[in-house]
Amino acid sequence: MKLKEITNHFGGMWRNPNLKDYFFLVNPYFPNNALLQELKNNFSNLVTQYPSNLKRQNLFASKLFDVHHKNLVVCNGVSEVINILPDIFEGKFGILTPTFNEYINAIDKDRIYSSDVKNTLFRYSIKELYKLSENCKNIILINPDNPSANLVAKSELLIFLDFLKDKNKNLIIDESFIDFSDQDGTNKMLSQEIISKYKNLLIIKSIGKSYGVPGIRLGVVSSSNKELLLKITKRLCIWNINSIAETFLEIMPKYITIFDDACKKMIREREIFYKELANISFLTPLPSYSNYILCKISKKFTSESLAEKLFNEGYIIKHLSEKIDKDRGEYIRLSIRDRIDNKGLIRALQKFH
DSSP states (O other), rough: OOHHHHHTTTTTTTHHHHHESSSSSOOTSSSSSHHHHHHHHHHHHHHHHHOOOOOHHHHHHHHHTTSGGGGGEEESSSSSHHHHHHHHHOOEEEEEESOOOHHHHSSGGGGGGEEEEEEETOOOHHHHHHHTTTTTTTEEESOOOOTTTOOOOHHHHHHHHHHHHHHTOOEEEEOOOOOSSOOOOTOOOSSSHHHHTTTTTTEEEEEETTOOGGGGGGGGEEESOOOHHHHHTTTTTTOOOOOHHHHHHHGGGGHHHHHHHHHHHHHHHHHHHHHHHHHHHEEEEEOSSSSSEEEEEOOOOOOOHHHHHHHHTTEEEEEOTTTTTTGGGGEEEOOOHHHHHHHHHHHHHHHOO
């Protein structure tokens, strides 16, 4: 099977056990064996019985994120909510690019205002968001962003939210990768205090990415705008997630300390992996606050040719030829796996010096 054919499936990597997956973004250190075993022990019941309704699922999510259940809605992966954003918000949407294209694809071209990040390292700050807000009513921010892994600090976002509130404008934040941003979680916006204060804030969070369970298709959205959450709820099914995903939400709180340690371990591995990538002569890794690293490639390779070479070595990576204009250079995105796998990828890259 060819590289393009595999990546065009957008998943199903268990069918390619001989490939090391540096394409999809998960947590290499979670879930742990105890959590997986608990799910396995209940597997027969979970696949033969119906899940609970959305109201009860929201209660489970409330305990996990310490946010009132009336301010949360559980969804079948965040893509489900992304696709209905144009139906529940009025006015134009603004977004900085390059970014996660699912948001751009979900919104009609006449309702979206996109602005390219000009910085050579794809870094941007709150200043660019203020500028973006001049042209639209709804600001979309993926934080950390994908693929740049850029981060806007919570302290700046709170000031920005006050500004938007005075202007009767909204901020939509995707925090799917925020658990990897720092060791102590200082930049997380998903909290009862912040949600309650800002009715003009909608937080979207994938559970699959940071918790390492993309196969169960699970996410949450949070807001104190009850009318907004009602619009979302009306567009979801009564049995919106399956029994395995519901049970994960239910049992996850007792594993939260292990999860936090896993995220810290990933952050430490990111630092090591970044330094190793910086020693590859044809790669320039960019600073990262997530579980992936964006790398610029020297003129020795195109992103597609490097992806093909690594594929032949047993590695699948994300080339960004369709996301980043070639006039800005050639780029790849590498997810961060564990120490053993990352050492193997570095050895493969060293062959191409």
